[in-house]
Amino acid sequence: EVQLVESGGGLVQPGRSLRLSCAASGFNLGGYTMHWVRQAPGKGLEWVSGISWNSGDIGYADSVKGRFTISRDNAKNSLYLQMNSLRTDDTALYYCAKAPQWLGGFDIWGQGTMVTVSS
Amino acid sequence: EIVLTQSPGTLSLSPGERATLSCRASQSVRSNYLAWYQQKPGQAPRLLIYGASTRATGIPDRFSGSGSGTDFTLTISRLEPEDFAVYYCQQYGSSPRTFGGGTKVEIK
Numbered sequence: 001e002v003q004l005v006e007s008g009g010g011l012v013q014p015g016r017s018l019r020l021s022c023a024a025s026g027f028n029l030g031g032y033t034m035h036w037v038r039q040a041p042g043k044g045l046e047w048v049s050g051i052s053w054n055s056g057d058i059g060y061a062d063s064v065k066g067r068f069t070i071s072r073d074n075a076k077n078s079l080y081l082q083m084n085s086l087r088t089d090d091t092a093l094y095y096c097a098k099a100p101q102w103l104g105g106f107d108i109w110g111q112g113t114m115v116t117v118s119s
Numbered sequence: 120e121i122v123l124t125q126s127p128g129t130l131s132l133s134p135g136e137r138a139t140l141s142c143r144a145s146q147s148v149r150s151n152y153l154a155w156y157q158q159k160p161g162q163a164p165r166l167l168i169y170g171a172s173t174r175a176t177g178i179p180d181r182f183s184g185s186g187s188g189t190d191f192t193l194t195i196s197r198l199e200p201e202d203f204a205v206y207y208c209q210q211y212g213s214s215p216r217t218f219g220g221g222t223k224v225e226i227k
Contacts, residue, residue, distance in 0.1 A: 105169035
């Protein structure tokens, strides 16, 4: 079964860091573009970051640029999001999602991991 | 950044009725790289349509997408009980990728 499973979320104080992981199963993550999308409680979807299969293309939303870093380890079939200088408005459910190519819709989604930034 | 505006915010319809959802872009979407997603409470989004009009794998043919440039439409020909959900459009032709604010389709 094709599946994405996120982990690493939790409660963190403002200004601290957190690293999210996304593990793929049932397919070779190395062949695809991957993204992080977040959803604040009761709100809509917000694209956070994306990375092409070979890390040659990387993009960030303005709201996280300079604070978040996306990376991948194709050998481990995993995607990561390093989140630094966290703010209260980063509180959200973070999804990882797969796309067939850099310019592609997001065809497989994980169930998300919750990040709560609060003092 | 391309801003996507979805309308209406909420659509109240009965099962069997036709639903028409609109997504308007602040500038032309490159090569019609426009997708539609369905999200039910407590679930991750599901891809319905990509390339403005191509149904994703396993999506019933009552869902159809149309449009080009800056104006796009998702049509559900006859609403089934499982279709009541929130629908988002997304452009993926330029960075940053952006989503619309969503349209909630609720049971009347």
